[in-house]
Amino acid sequence: MNQLIDPFGRTIEYLRISVTDRCDLRCSYCMSEDVEFLPRQDILSFEEILRLANSFAQLGVKIIRITGGEPLMRKKLPELISRIKAIPGIEEVVMTTNGTLLTQYAKPLFEAGLSRLNISLDTLKADRFKQLTRRDRLQAVLDGIAEAKKYAFAAIKLNAVVMKGMNDDEIIALTDFAVANEIDITFIEEMPLGEVGYDRSMTFLSSADIKAVIQKQYDLIDSSYKTGGPAVYCGLENKKTRIGFISPHSNNFCSDCNRVRLTAVGRLLLCLGNENSQDLRTLMREGCDDQQLIEQLISALQLKPEKHEFNLAEEVKILRFMSHTGG
Numbered sequence: 001m002n003q004l005i006d007p008f009g010r011t012i013e014y015l016r017i018s019v020t021d022r023c024d025l026r027c028s029y030c031m032s033e034d035v036e037f038l039p040r041q042d043i044l045s046f047e048e049i050l051r052l053a054n055s056f057a058q059l060g061v062k063i064i065r066i067t068g069g070e071p072l073m074r075k076k077l078p079e080l081i082s083r084i085k086a087i088p089g090i091e092e093v094v095m096t097t098n099g100t101l102l103t104q105y106a107k108p109l110f111e112a113g114l115s116r117l118n119i120s121l122d123t124l125k126a127d128r129f130k131q132l133t134r135r136d137r138l139q140a141v142l143d144g145i146a147e148a149k150k151y152a153f154a155a156i157k158l159n160a161v162v163m164k165g166m167n168d169d170e171i172i173a174l175t176d177f178a179v180a181n182e183i184d185i186t187f188i189e190e191m192p193l194g195e196v197g198y199d200r201s202m203t204f205l206s207s208a209d210i211k212a213v214i215q216k217q218y219d220l221i222d223s224s225y226k227t228g229g230p231a232v233y234c235g236l237e238n239k240k241t242r243i244g245f246i247s248p249h250s251n252n253f254c255s256d257c258n259r260v261r262l263t264a265v266g267r268l269l270l271c272l273g274n275e276n277s278q279d280l281r282t283l284m285r286e287g288c289d290d291q292q293l294i295e296q297l298i299s300a301l302q303l304k305p306e307k308h309e310f311n312l313a314e315e316v317k318i319l320r321f322m323s324h325t326g327g
């Protein structure tokens, strides 16, 4: 079988697909309040997404993460998930969501075969949630988490971006919440994606700092647990909860990168922190055949850089927002 192997010998088995750039929140670290969404005709159709997922599966991709924007803003998403799950070679379809629509969608997502769910939650305070996301939706997210727990997902995990002076006083409260709910939590270092109106170097908090705060309250046990993503996990004595750290700045995770990303408009991004990409939508809309598509994917892999280019001390280099990229 042909495989996707980059110039540095890394094999790609994990594809993140952004199914929309739209979102019902406006997280201040992710997008600006007046963000302009893309014209609908520019967004890949289900058939285009499925064709690409199929090609990637033929090249050894096993895990597909559905993301966005907010993926649940895309109509009939459970149908897309069950069709991706049915592709030979795809072992897992997982999703990252802000959770606001889970009361409505947790059941259909589970029935569609979604195995793991990451739910973003940066604060447990309603007024702060409103400030951070520019929308008053904390209760919807909490209800969504409670609803998701009713189904036997292989894992439900919280994702929290921690920012100095914004929500770093809630590291323990968020950990306690995950422990009480017997779900995992991952703390993420903020990445400099897009110009969001504040100096990210002022709010940056490293995973080491976050870990030090947690260690004052909890005994962390090193763990070899892996989910296919970039998080490094610790366990907690006598608790089901694992605590993950995603450290794009302080612990460069590029050397074992197994991922590529497909944006909502069909641009294949080889790295989150680099603009190298391949426009697959134009290729498909110009009528390429399946063999040409596969060859294009293999050759695009040559564009994968060795490592990302995040540097908080410099000007923002990556102008696209995380919502355009597919986190």
Ligand code: SAM
Residues within 6 Å of the ligand: 023, 029, 030, 067, 068, 069, 070, 071, 096, 097, 098, 099, 118, 119, 120, 159, 160, 161, 188, 189, 190, 191, 192, 193, 322, 323, 326, 327
């Ligand atoms: N809307 C969904 C959500 O919020 O979970 C999925 C897309 S969102 C872009 C995916 C993840 O990226 C979220 O966990 C979010 O917190 C994270 N994220 C967004 N902008 C980020 C940034 N600048 N640095 C680090 N993480 C970021």
Ligand code: SF4
Residues within 6 Å of the ligand: 023, 024, 025, 026, 027, 030, 031, 068, 069, 070, 098, 120, 322, 323
């Ligand atoms: Fe929307 Fe997710 Fe970005 Fe927040 S992080 S604005 S929920 S896409």
